[in-house]
Amino acid sequence: MRGVMKAAAAPGAVLAEVPMPQPARNEVLIRIRATTICGTDLHIYKWDPWAQSRIRPPMVFGHELAGEVVEVGSDVTTVQVGDYVSAETHIVCGYCYQCRTGASHICRNVEIIGVDRSGCFAEYIAVPASNVWKNDPALPPALAAAQEPFGNAVHTAMATNLTTRNVLVTGCGPIGLFAIGIAHAAGAHHIFATDVNPNRLELARTMGATHPLNSQEDVVRSILDVTDGEGVDVLLEMSGHPSAIDQGFRALRYGGFASLLGLPPNGLPDFDLANHIVFKGATVYGVSGRKMFETWYQTRAFVATGKVDLRPIITHHLPLEEFETAFELMLKGEAAKVALYPHGLDGAW
Amino acid sequence: MRGVMKAAAAPGAVLAEVPMPQPARNEVLIRIRATTICGTDLHIYKWDPWAQSRIRPPMVFGHELAGEVVEVGSDVTTVQVGDYVSAETHIVCGYCYQCRTGASHICRNVEIIGVDRSGCFAEYIAVPASNVWKNDPALPPALAAAQEPFGNAVHTAMATNLTTRNVLVTGCGPIGLFAIGIAHAAGAHHIFATDVNPNRLELARTMGATHPLNSQEDVVRSILDVTDGEGVDVLLEMSGHPSAIDQGFRALRYGGFASLLGLPPNGLPDFDLANHIVFKGATVYGVSGRKMFETWYQTRAFVATGKVDLRPIITHHLPLEEFETAFELMLKGEAAKVALYPHGLDGAW
């Protein structure tokens, strides 16, 4: 079959003929209908320091997927050939402390699809049956694939109750934009969103932000003005930028809740712990992956009800072989999220 | 009456004759039996930058107190003359968002006894009746006074359930030592405690630490060894030292809980947010003051049952007029906590 490979320890990727995956006894084989590109895939494509330290070429990468099950391993009882599925990307051990206490999203022995093992930028992929999520057949494949990154936003946003709360989303990349949609669907009151990119702020408004704000202006002042001097009840940090993190915590009210997904690439210089967390009586929660599988049930409800429309975020649809165009669109900031189709654009919009 | 005053904007303090406080309609007048010295009082005594920015001399300082009510204002119905009381130090507004939602410990308009208004290093003090906490007459006055700082430890430690958990207390000053006693009383499993001072580590063991550790050694390694490589379930950060905070988060298990009371004087250089909070799926809670008055009820239960014995932490008892000796003992690190008695050493041990 054909797959997009990181062939060597260098920037870029190639479309190559690779062996068809063989599902193990507990695995299923999925014929990919659509796969969406994640920021992680850009890191791998660009071959940045993180990718150099983690990825072992040659390998097919990609991890956001939807498709049909075409074969099941001999031990599989919960998935059938013909099921239309997505997949949780974290393959977890099931026996570490975290797995045995309902926190397998932070499994100590996790293996990640498209990072630690072969990914889904290909015609087929084999994944454990326990990682499979069944979809409504009516769900367009790009939306079905995008449930995985949308799930990161769901995990982040649903870490506290947003209904009636004033919410700030710092960073309007795809996951930030998803989080805005979630806050809107959850009945948040004021929804502030910050970014430097005017196109993204426009998308933020589309997703439901009541106050899209340029992060180079006095965001904290604007937020305090709207919130009677209190600040926001909830910070959803999606940027990883130290200055956005600082703004976010300054805009958080006393006793507020901060849910952190963004990763500062080089740590935080000069974090004001005393004022941002201690004096403020803040609660802070770190977000890794998706709760398995509470997040997926929530995700399905958001998507199935149409309460969050993910469509505006998936700005481009391309055949798998045009992957280079896709990566370039994303690197140039011209695309929010791109879907690739290994077997034709059926279901694209 | 006599009171220990910060007379001028300079280091030190003087014992002076000051006017007798007159209780307002909603206040009570307390004849002080004992007052204990807090780290905050040392800042004021030394006249450090924080004190210079906050304190307005001349004023009597001090805020940890116990004594008898000798007069009540005309509107007071809940406290009687003769009641033996301590006092919550935060005088709160009652109408800000925080006060109206059960979080008055982070009141936006708080006034702090001994910081923003006249304190208790004196023979008498007037405080609002709503700040009064009634004690069992059998409780020694130094213990009754020390309930206030003990309450900080209670708020920090009781922010999550410690029973059966592995706990790390970073920093063995008086509040860290109190927290160790609380963890022990709450049925924690392993209780790790770090400090550089061997005397404090010895006190840590007295209070119930199962593993007192010198923070200059490989604390993280030691903790992982004892906890099957998991790390601690709960971090109680009492030091405010950047390196201890870093150690604490590195020793925290995936999915762990960190309760932060210590204040880094100059912020945190180089905080590894991604690894310490985000990837770890950690929950972090900032601690300010005491929950009003849930913390006081918990405090009473710890002290009344004898489950935590505060006595080993109060190492010296002196008449009020020997306040300079008291401050010097604390500044030299020879005392853990010192009690001052304005009206004789009755009840000291």
Add this chain to the structure above:
Amino acid sequence: MRGVMKAAAAPGAVLAEVPMPQPARNEVLIRIRATTICGTDLHIYKWDPWAQSRIRPPMVFGHELAGEVVEVGSDVTTVQVGDYVSAETHIVCGYCYQCRTGASHICRNVEIIGVDRSGCFAEYIAVPASNVWKNDPALPPALAAAQEPFGNAVHTAMATNLTTRNVLVTGCGPIGLFAIGIAHAAGAHHIFATDVNPNRLELARTMGATHPLNSQEDVVRSILDVTDGEGVDVLLEMSGHPSAIDQGFRALRYGGFASLLGLPPNGLPDFDLANHIVFKGATVYGVSGRKMFETWYQTRAFVATGKVDLRPIITHHLPLEEFETAFELMLKGEAAKVALYPHGLDGAW
């Protein structure tokens, strides 16, 4: 001034000339613009056993109100003449365990407006300043008054996170209808609502119920069919009817959450505790009053954003002197909720 009085220990009420209330030092005097009628008022009007045991005639009753402050007591600093306000009905002591631990809605010494002291079916009322809630001047007075009972629904519904959850509201009286609106605004998935009255079920649909169900049919079967056999995540019990409570618990999924506001007048005969709660691993929360004042902040956000439109529930607007018509409309089930206006119908719709 004129007021609607329970003049004697007997059914009915009279419009009488009563003394103008005089605000105490900590109280404010409010000129009532609108007052809405509660189920409790019907109990008093009908003089049922509960009313006979609790109400001490002669007294003006009524407790849901909105109006302008026309006088403030000498100690009042947080409310000004001219403020447009509603009032929390529970006057709490401030010093019991519940009040001192953030749970004053269950104060042990509570006094209820219009039940234990003079009410608001009158031209004016005096209430403590600490019970006052300030409104946006643009809010119609009947909506401002109805925030109090709406708050009961908010307290019930916001006891857990409803976003993406399947919710069942048993009982479509005004508070049940409000709860449906809240579940809808909070982004619930399926919203089931049960009642026997087709008009109320029609209103349920208006408020956002996706599945209004006649409680005399097989409600549990219908709910299981829609929820893949799981049942609802959340039960909001508003009826107090034993059979509805039984249906509600049977329709609750394993591990579900039940929030109970309805009061079975004669207890529950034959409650299946083992299957409804124990085996099910359910969590159940009893709702009394409104959280002071978290519920009011949430209420304001729902109403201010228009996310919940209370208008369809307030079906009639009458001058105060037509109170008998109002009570009859409600007793006959022809009205959902009726607003009375002591000083003209200004602001009615």
Add this chain to the structure above:
Amino acid sequence: MRGVMKAAAAPGAVLAEVPMPQPARNEVLIRIRATTICGTDLHIYKWDPWAQSRIRPPMVFGHELAGEVVEVGSDVTTVQVGDYVSAETHIVCGYCYQCRTGASHICRNVEIIGVDRSGCFAEYIAVPASNVWKNDPALPPALAAAQEPFGNAVHTAMATNLTTRNVLVTGCGPIGLFAIGIAHAAGAHHIFATDVNPNRLELARTMGATHPLNSQEDVVRSILDVTDGEGVDVLLEMSGHPSAIDQGFRALRYGGFASLLGLPPNGLPDFDLANHIVFKGATVYGVSGRKMFETWYQTRAFVATGKVDLRPIITHHLPLEEFETAFELMLKGEAAKVALYPHGLDGAW
């Protein structure tokens, strides 16, 4: 091998020669060192209506066990021959909503060892590797087996934080007695315990109850007297008796927490929902099984630290062949809990 069987649909049991279990690919074979008798086993032995409806003879019953692994199936990687283990009794499906959201203790497709499949009153048992819990080799086998029922008490008691709280345990059977030990180890304040049996109340005192109370006396009055009229913060209901449940809720303070494990055999006649839950603002949690495996980690910490000594509850140790004596001792109320040893009394005390 030999096993204690329910041979026919009738009271009693027989010791019979039964086939040696063969572990499936994902199972392990355990050589039983000790097995303890549960109340459920008494129901099966007596052949009461519940047993008649659930048990399918002929089968070996029993489910509380400890022993050595002597064989592992071909897919097992997490357990080794020689491991000294206990077993979680619930064999769960892994794919229902509850299993996929961290609540497998209420799995919808659960199969229970010794109830739905062959049990451990025998020389050997085969169980899934994922149900295995590894023990410290130093733990006596009867204690290792008793961790399973102790876990029920842990799940019940650890549903809320007991530290500094006033706690009432209604019912002093083995699990109630365990719960008392847990409350004591967790630093509860007053620990009330009720039963009609004076021997059990004496054991309650041994386990740490500060106030063992005869449930035929005025328990509620006694509790209110000790708790300043408040009542207990936490009710742990272990009896299933309607009158004890009623007492328990009457003794619960406003805003309290009730954790319910006891099963009323015929439901609850006349439950006062309004006063017990609604007006009281209570939170109620139903307990089924043990959290998998959070409860087991907590259990290990209680037992390993010696904070709870289970020994006083295991009153008799007998060879497996004396099972009839064991059942009679329990039925007559002469034993709290009995341990049976299929391969000799090694490790008994």
